[in-house]
Amino acid sequence: MGNLVSIRGLEKRFGDFALRSVDLSVDAGCVTGLVGSNGAGKSTTIKSLLGLVNPDAGRIVLFGEEVFGPVAEGGYRRVPAADYRRCMEQVGYVPDTCPFPSALPLSSIDPLGQAMHTTWDSARFNRLMGEFGLTGKKTVKELSRGMAMKLSLAAALSFETRLLVLDEATAGLDPMARDETLDILLDYVSDGEHGILFSTHITSDLEKVADTVVCIDAGRGVFDVPKDDLRERFGIARCRVDQVEPVTAHCKAAGDRVLARRHAYSVDVLVPDRFGFARAFPDIPCDPISIEEFMAFHIRGEEL
Ligand SMILES: Nc1ncnc2c1ncn2[C@@H]1O[C@H](COP(=O)(O)OP(=O)(O)OP(=O)(O)O)[C@@H](O)[C@H]1O
Numbered sequence: 001m002g003n004l005v006s007i008r009g010l011e012k013r014f015g016d017f018a019l020r021s022v023d024l025s026v027d028a029g030c031v032t033g034l035v036g037s038n039g040a041g042k043s044t045t046i047k048s049l050l051g052l053v054n055p056d057a058g059r060i061v062l063f064g065e066e067v068f069g070p071v072a073e074g075g076y077r078r079v080p081a082a083d084y085r086r087c088m089e090q091v092g093y094v095p096d097t098c099p100f101p102s103a104l105p106l107s108s109i110d111p112l113g114q115a116m117h118t119t120w121d122s123a124r125f126n127r128l129m130g131e132f133g134l135t136g137k138k139t140v141k142e143l144s145r146g147m148a149m150k151l152s153l154a155a156a157l158s159f160e161t162r163l164l165v166l167d168e169a170t171a172g173l174d175p176m177a178r179d180e181t182l183d184i185l186l187d188y189v190s191d192g193e194h195g196i197l198f199s200t201h202i203t204s205d206l207e208k209v210a211d212t213v214v215c216i217d218a219g220r221g222v223f224d225v226p227k228d229d230l231r232e233r234f235g236i237a238r239c240r241v242d243q244v245e246p247v248t249a250h251c252k253a254a255g256d257r258v259l260a261r262r263h264a265y266s267v268d269v270l271v272p273d274r275f276g277f278a279r280a281f282p283d284i285p286c287d288p289i290s291i292e293e294f295m296a297f298h299i300r301g302e303e304l
Pocket residue numbers: 014015017036037038039040041042043044045
């Protein structure tokens with residue numbers, strides 16, 4: 001398995017917003033999920049990777065080629081536009097708004113795809129359009145949000161890419177279409193050659209398909225964790241107030257940072273070793289944790 005994307009120390013300032021030292025990787029055969037609150041900097045990170053935003057600092061390596069990085073004489077340099085375009089030919093991008101001109105009839109998308117991508121597969125595109133129920137004489141502006149998302153997805157999946165970048169791509173989809181899409185994404189990475197960077201607020205989608213989950217909050221990376229670790233190792237200890245002190249001491253003794261969420265009569269503590277915790281504190285319930293709960297501890301939790 002190779003590394004398709006490596007972003008290190010990415011920085012970008014927009015007025016009073018600053019992306020500060022964000023790190024992220026996408027390995028071949030894997031789905032990296034990107035989560036964070038509104039305005040956290042997810043799209044800015046994605047657009048920096050795709051060359052649509054000019055970063056202030058950091059290093060971006062795409063398919064083994066440094067497309068943005070520091071230079072010996074100081075400052076940073078992006079590869080020339082033609083080299084960036086060559087890399088981008090292997091990237092399918094589904095932005096959060098439909099990228100096609102609004103007056104375009106659906107029947108014109110296939111010829112447009114053929115003109116834009118030498119590896120465009122008309123049969124695959126038309127099959128996906130049929131599966132997504134996108135037939136008839138509509139123009140792009142007559143599509144619902146979910147239908148427009150399906151169109152963008154069908155287009156991104158219809159030429160030869162090594163990386164798919166999805167920015168809120170499943171947001172408008174109904175549950176059945178979301179499930180179908182997630183199956184398509186799993187199939188895409190199943191040969192171990194392709195990878196996906198998937199930014200979403202729908203963390204249940206990442207529970208199904210992600211290998212790694214990266215979280216950004218207010219421009220900073222707050223965690224980067226393999227999903228299986230999150231599911232199998234971490235837990236939420238449901239403590240009474242008087243149990244918090246020994247639990248905190250136990251977690252700190254193992255060298256762990258201790259995050260908690262206080263409720264009216266209890267305190268939830270994030271524990272990094274659920275089974276070790278259950279042995280040490282058999283009387284304190286400790287539940288498995290979801291991605292959404294893990295985010296809540298890191299974004300809104302209190303460090304003990
Ligand atoms: N072109 C721009 N000019 C000025 N500010 C920008 C620009 N693009 C993004 N921003 C600002 O950068 C911050 C991060 O925006 P970004 O779109 O990256 O967040 P996000 O995590 O994708 O949010 P959401 O989940 O709401 O889509 C916001 O404060 C936004 O207003």
